[in-house]
Amino acid sequence: MGEYFKQSKEAFTRNERRLAKQLSLMGEAHKDNMVRLDKEASTKIFQENNQKCKSNTVDLHGLYVPEALLRFDDAVQEVRDREGLSLRVIVGKGIHSDGKGPKIKPAIQDHAKSLGLPIEVDPLNDGCLVSSLFSYPRMYDTVLEG
Known part of the structure; x- marks a missing residue:
């Protein structure tokens, strides 16, 4: 995620707008996946800790x-x-x-x-x-x- 955002900024600086947008979208997809996985992990941790x-x-x-x-x-x-x-x-x-x-x-x-x-x-x-x-x-x- 971080690498895609970094590369997107670099591409934007080089005036490669299309590439910057693609890289930014890839970074956002990784960010969304990270948020989803964090939420799943949180739910599992909570359920496991509270079952008894x-x-x-x-x-x-x-x-x-x-x-x-x-x-x-x-x-x-x-x-x-x-x-x-x-x-x-x-x-x-x-x-x-x-x-x-x-x-x-x-x-x-x-x-x-x-x-x-x-x-x-x-x-x-x-x-x-x-x-x-x-x-x-x-x-x-x-x-x-x-």
Whole structure:
């Protein structure tokens, strides 16, 4: 993908517009394929990690942050639809991150707080967060729907 885009820019610079367009289209095709494969991988990772989880638990480790945020929102809604009182969110400790520390955990904490949901680190497992859902039902509905 990157090589096609690079070659496209070079062709454009040389005023070879037709070649530049062809190379750009090839780069876009590779980009679309990459996005599709990333989405498939994300779905498989999520399914594998969550197949044995309890109904009030969601395992997000192994996902990219944007994917984790979407799955978190879905899990909150599912637990609330079942009138559950809390959600356990497995985020991992960030030991597999690129050396800059955990990414999913702080993103979920910030996101939950922005939605008005209390969320705390599980005192028995710092790779897990717990959110109480019973005290903020209407506020969360409004935020998710709006």
